[in-house]
Amino acid sequence: MMKLHTDHTYTLTLHVHNQPGVLVRCAQVFARRGHNIESLHVSNDRSNPAFSTMRITAFGQPEMMDQVVAQLHKLIDVTNVTVHEES
Amino acid sequence: MSVTTKKQSQAKKADKTVRLDGAQALVRCLEAQGVEYIFGYSGGAAIPIFDALVTTHTGIKLIMARHEQGATHMADGYARASGKPGVVLVTSGPGASNTVTGLMTAHMDSVPIIVISGQQIRSMLGLDAFQEADIFNITMPVVKHNYLVRETNDIPRVVAEAFHIATSGRPGPVLIDMPKDVSSGSFTGNLKHDVSLPGFSNQTPLLNPEQVRQVAEMVRNAKRPVVLAGHGVLIANASQQLQTFADMYDLPVTTTLLGKGAIDETSSRALGMLGMHGTAYANKAVMEADVLINIGSRFDDRIVGDAAAFAQDKTIVHVDIDVAEHQKMVPVDVAVHADAREFLDAMVKLKGKASHVGWNQHIDGYKKQYPLNYREDEGLTQQQVIDTLARLTKNDAVVATDVGQHQMWAAQFYRTRRPNDWLSSGGAGTMGFGMPAALGAAYARPGQTVIAICGDGGFQMTEYELATAAIHELPVKIVVLNNHYLGMVRQWQELFYDDRLSGVDMEGNPDFAKLAESYGIKAVNIEHVDELEDSLKAALDYNDGPVLINCEVIKTDNVYPMIPAGGAYSSMLVSAPTRKLDKPTGST
């Protein structure tokens, strides 16, 4: 997808419960609000294999970013969300 | 029989009772959750579960619907009218996909329902096997959470979590997809399971007492305060506290469509519904308010209209248990993350006091200047039918509505007095909701008058559930307000599309009274104003089963007040416009 000049790029770290479907649930939060995932890295939590860490860089209209983060937070299988750099 | 053999046979018996299959374990888990009814429709992949309803001799009653959508709306109506979760059981593939509209409806309105769907056996998943629908992925955006159960012994955990998730915090629907070999597999686990959901429990709000004091201070100092009560007040069981709070601070209270019943709408503090088709006095009060306290409403676009105009010149407090709703539609000054009851309890405890005599008198002036009214000289109107129903039932019935003009008139003219007496699809606006929801409510509230108020269009979307009403002799009053149009759409076409009618003529309507009678249901036709009162009385007095009341109402009436979608409150039409209107900026 083409990036619009008004789009905002941001990186999130999600701590998620390692359940089938968790990636789809997260991806839907972005897709529904017209945000695009640019890069995605999932790795297993070494201290607790029932959990994983996702690092997601996404872009889209900035007004929707807070909603994306808030809705990710609401997912039952997401235990934590932190927002990193924004540009 | 020797002592030992007796013991042995007892042991054998005990052994038998614990050796359950997955489906039987599921039924035991549902019993433990206090489930009274399951609204269902069977099919191959769900046979083991339907079978378990027989073999376990459970006290849970199976109510067989005629369509899975009907079953979901029944469960939804049951949940809204009882405050307890509603349960649905369907088969895989089309059975499961037919629940999507019902799930979406419940999701949009924060209603706890649990849908259990049968599924293909595990080894067939992903192979396009017969009636394998990927319902787990299909429903993801319309549920609060969902499960695909992979192990028979996992059933207790999944059921415990599903009910916990559906009913706590901001409620919502949960789907449990259960492969047939999981439900048929032998269960060797523990039926009891504690819920541990780290990603969910960390969402529980912690009320900030400093914020409570701040809000109390704002309310005390306000010149023109208004309370907006939403569905959250009802979900939190806080209407008593709301009334006390409003009395202490002398506050007028308006509600959302779903908040109806949070305050007794016949009381002097109540302003009725707010928003697009809200009362003129509620809308004017909110427009002029300097402080708006929103408790448990998500500032739906039909409440807000033009968000910038809405928020202008007022201080807004927003109490919501769902933090994602804060600052979503409207910028607010104080965002309180709390359960409505906890917040109101804390407010009441502060023992504050205020008086807003002048402001309340000012609003009373609007009530006199812009009362809800209707014409009585042009034939039978929907408003008059609803108004008469309200009077005859003393505003004491449980009312379920369908979606359209009749819904808005019902919201205006059937003033709701108590919590959980008003059931309407607000967020989704799902036509076909009303009648099955009323059936669910009849199970939730036996002995109470239950009325379904439907349009002729929406009624036909789920009219097949007349069979369910008839079989169970549910004493539901089904009112079809028959204007032979998809009235609400026709209204928009008249007002905004130069009266070019397209796809709104309900030519081909059946004779609804005859249709009901063919199901063995008592039916009446009302065509003239002078038969209205007596016919409604007779229908209300009949309680041996359902009764359908077909009302031939005038065809081309419009709902006012109306704020065109996306418009500012200042664009409110209190009666028919005298000039051509621009197309609304909002969608619906």
Ligand SMILES: Cc1ncc(C[n+]2csc(CCOP(=O)(O)OP(=O)(O)O)c2C)c(N)n1
């Ligand atoms: C399932 C569904 N399809 C379409 C709509 C769009 N819609 C909203 S109101 C309405 C008209 C409803 O007509 P009717 O049931 O006759 O009630 P009336 O407005 O005439 O009171 C329509 C088609 C909807 N809300 N739900």
